[in-house]
Structures are given as C-alpha cells and as structure tokens.
Amino acid sequence: MAKAPQRRTPRRVVNGVLFLDKAVGISSNNALQKARWLLNAAKGGHTGTLDPMASGLLPLTLGEATKFSQTLLDADKAYDATVLLGVTTTTADAEGEVLARCPVDVSDSDIEQALVKLRGDIEQVPPMYSALKHHGKALYEYARAGIEIPREPRHVRIHRFECLSRDGDSLMVRVECSKGTYVRTLASDLGAMLGCGAHLTALRRTRIGPFVIDGAVLLADIEAMPPEDRDSLLAPVDSLLVHLPRLDLDANQTRSFTHGQSAQGCIGAAGGVFRVYHDEGFLGVGNLDDAGALVPTRLISTSNQ
Template identity: 75%
Template sequence: MVQAPPPRRVPRRIVDGVLFLDKPQGLSSNHALQQARRLLNAAKGGHTGTLDPMATGLLPLTFGEATKFSQTLLDADKAYDATVLLGVTTTTADAEGEVLDTRPVHVSDAQLAAALAQLRGEIEQVPPMYSALKHHGKALYEYAREGVEIPRAPRRVTIHRLELLERAGDALRIRVDCSKGTYIRTLASDLGALLGCGAHLTALRRTRIGPFALDAAIPLADFDACAPAARDAALAPVDALLVHMPCVSLDADQARSLTHGQAARGCAGEAGQAYRVYHAGRFLGVATLAEGGLLVPTRLVSTADQ
C-alpha cells in the first residue's frame, strides 16, 4: 500500500509591522503572540512586554523588521484599570492563587482615601514570588511552586496616579498610572496591608503603554474573524513604536552611507539624541547624533528591496 505524502507546509510570509492587540483573559502573552502570528502566517514575531494570563488589554505585538524595536516600550509608563477585593489574601496576591487568610473589613471611605494617598508618588515594592524575575537563572515563580521563598530587595517605582473609580462593598475599582516595573498585584496587597484587612487583585486591564491607548487595539477574536487582507491592513508601520523620537530626513548620499553601516555627515541636531531616520519618506531605522554632525546608525531596517 502506497502511503500518501505528508501535507506540504505553507511557507511563512515576511510580514513587517505592529499589531496593537487587546489581549483576552486566560492567554499568556506568548500564546496571544503565536495565535496572531499564525493568523498572519508571519515568519517572525515578538511582543513588547508581558501581561499575566489573568490580565486583559493592550499588548503591542511586533512582526518582521518591527521586532528590532520591541524593547522600546519596556521603559514606558503604563496605565491600568484594576479590581481589588478587600478582606482576602492569596498566595499570588491575585485571584489565581490559593486563599491564605480571610478577615472582616471595617474600612471607612476616609481610611481608604488615606491609604490610597500613601501609595502615590515614589514608593518601594517588594517583587512578588510569583513573578518572572530571575534568581540564579531560574524564575521566581518556579521557586514559589516548589515552596521555596527567595529574599527579594525592594524596588523603587512611581505611582503617578492612583484613583478610586468605584466601591461596591469590599470590592474596589481603581485606576493606576505607574512607572515601569510596577506590580499591580503587589499594589493591591500593600493596600490591604495598610488597611489591616488584606486584599488581592481580582481583575486587571492595561489601558495604556507610553503614548499608545487601548482604544486603538483590536481584540484577538475580531482579528481572527478578519479576512487575510484586513489582517494585514490592521498592522501599523514598522516605525509605529518610535513616535516619541524626533525624526530626521536624509539626502541620497547620507542615506547611502547610513544603510552601509557608516555615519552620515552633515546632520544637525542635539548630540547624543536618538533619531528616527528617513529618506524620501522611507523609514531607515534609528541613529544617534554624535559630535561634529555625524549621525551614527544604531538599528537599521532591511533596505534590500529599495
């Protein structure tokens, strides 16, 4: 009996651009990336910083040449809407952990307002054990699952805004604007500690990263339902994550030097500043201006098709 040949794999496409995704609950950031990459049949993809599986909201995904700039948003401020339940503490400081303790809640609105005020501005947070931070090359959550507690040094973060949106009994809806490295789970736990009743995070939605807001994002289910051409059209350009940078336009000779890995001469601007670089409207990459008007390439995109 002659066996049928195995089905041919469809080759991956070269896809360049940024997808501002509204991640659903229950998916890891990597799982969401792989689903979007499969829908685009993209050869290369990455993301710009993880969201916990429990969390929803803005998750920018990068494809092709845009992956070179995935790190751009790691240092950006972020904003979240969160739900916190007072009176219950868990092993993970969120709803995915096991309940450690339950206490009665006798917290007035004035006490709540005072506790929130203490958590605004520059504060120190101890990173949770259930996090992806590494200790001797191993994620802290792996130690936590083994019942091993690793000492963690507190980290300084900035809470730019911490606002109570609604209180319904022991459940609070809050809005947080914060610096990079802030753990909203830890913020919820610290709030409960200040109030003396304990607390944990029950829902989290990221609404902003740097200059990018959730209202520009597409839900994964909607992206899945799109026709292939519409999926490609939903991608922002390769330079979409760099809008915070000033830009410079080069002439043909300057562009030729830069794309060959050499400094472009005769450029004006602030020494030490990174710039988005263009020629004839085409994005070339990122370069840094050195003394003497030399624009030194930092990270260039492929120009093989030019």
C-alpha cells in the first residue's frame, strides 16, 4: 500500500535580518536556503555573494527586509585573506588549476611597495571565473568552455591593503574596499607586480558597511537551537538603515505616507533621505524636500510586522 504524502508545514512570514557567518564549502544561495528552512521563512535574500571557498559575514534579509538589500550591496567591505606567492591558477584562487610555478625572491620591502601601488582608486579587470553576465550567461560558464570574453576594466577603490604577517611564501593580508572589488584579482595583480605570480588560498569577510563579523551566527548554531527560539537571532528590518537619519510622523502624516502620498509639514529636519517611523513602528524610507514634503520611496507592509 502506497504511503500517503507527507504534508509540508506552510512557510511563515518572517521579517528581519540574520547576520550569518557563512562556513567554507557552501554557496551563498545554499546558505540562504538552509537558513530559510531552519526559520521556516517564506521569503529571503542575501546582500552580496561569497564564493564557496570563502567564509564570513553574509547578512540575510527575510520578508520585508529584502526591500533594503541594496543598501549593503552598495556598501564597502573588509576581508582577511591568505595569498600564496609563486603559484598562479586559472581562477586566481585555490579552486583553480595550477598554470605556473615560479621561484619567489622578494623582500618584505618589495611586497610593501607593490601593495602601495594597489591602494586607492584603481582599475580592475573582472576575472573570467565570476558570476558577471555576458549576453545573459555567467562568465564562468564561458571560462569552463575555454572561451575568453573581453572584459572592460572597472573602477574600484582600495581603502586598505596591507600585509599582516608573512610565513615563507604565504602572506596574511587585510583588505578594505569598495563594492565590486575582487580580492582574488588583487592577489593575482600583487603576484604579477612581484614577478612571481600569486593566488588566493583563503578569504574571510569581516565587515559589510557598519556591520562586523562579531556576533554573526553559524548555520550549525541555528540548527542547535530549539525552533521556537530561532527568531531571537533576527535583527529588525530597519537595522540595515542605521546610517540614515530618523524622522517621526504624526497620525495624519502617517496616513498619507503609508498610502504612497507625500506627507506635508515635516519641519525641523533638513532635506534628504530618512528612515520613517510612527509610534516606534518603522514605515519605510522617504525623501524629504526643502518645503517639508516627505515622498515615500520604499514602504514596508505593516500588516505582518
């Protein structure tokens, strides 16, 4: 006799931000799906991918928080990384095939001089093994087929690129950079400048915007908790917007704002973008003009908070 199909528990509305410490060996999307499953969350997204070989901070947005993911996609980031001199690979990291091995005869001073040249505003050619699209297809798909696609250099800003320690040909480095920076390309460029080649052997993201890895949780930590306690790990939706000034509305202004209309008479604040509240409830984001009219640019649903 055939078994009756098991009923799946309906996904529930979960709103908030989960600051995940992604482990090595899992993709960002798989980490997101596992977290959604553990929280039984209906909707979720992430704020910038980490390669499977990388670990570290991966903020996950759930429910209404997905509307503000772009905030962190555009933010500066910080990484700790390990670079091995003398070996180049197809992917500029440890997952690629070795292309060449060269002797390493560089001093600490040589390394510092090369690092200086890679700081500040630089042009960086995205690697072929990346998720960037060309005619709707990821570059890594072309790379796996042996096809080289011309890529335009992109402007990025390297706020910090320093060697923390050296163990033979292996360097521990720290990078603070703008969005769109490929740390493995930095490692490859460093090796090229030193004349010996290099590739990335480890990468850990430690900061995105104002958020740091301290306090982030592993998937294993979530799994070990009783299901009823897991929501306590979530930060509120507006935690992604702490960099914006706050504006509180009265009842009449709130009525207009939440219906997609401009709220008038918002005096006492300079123009600009604000996170907006009424009676401590977060309503969304609005743009305030010099006449005191607040135009909603992103509203959240208050019915399921």
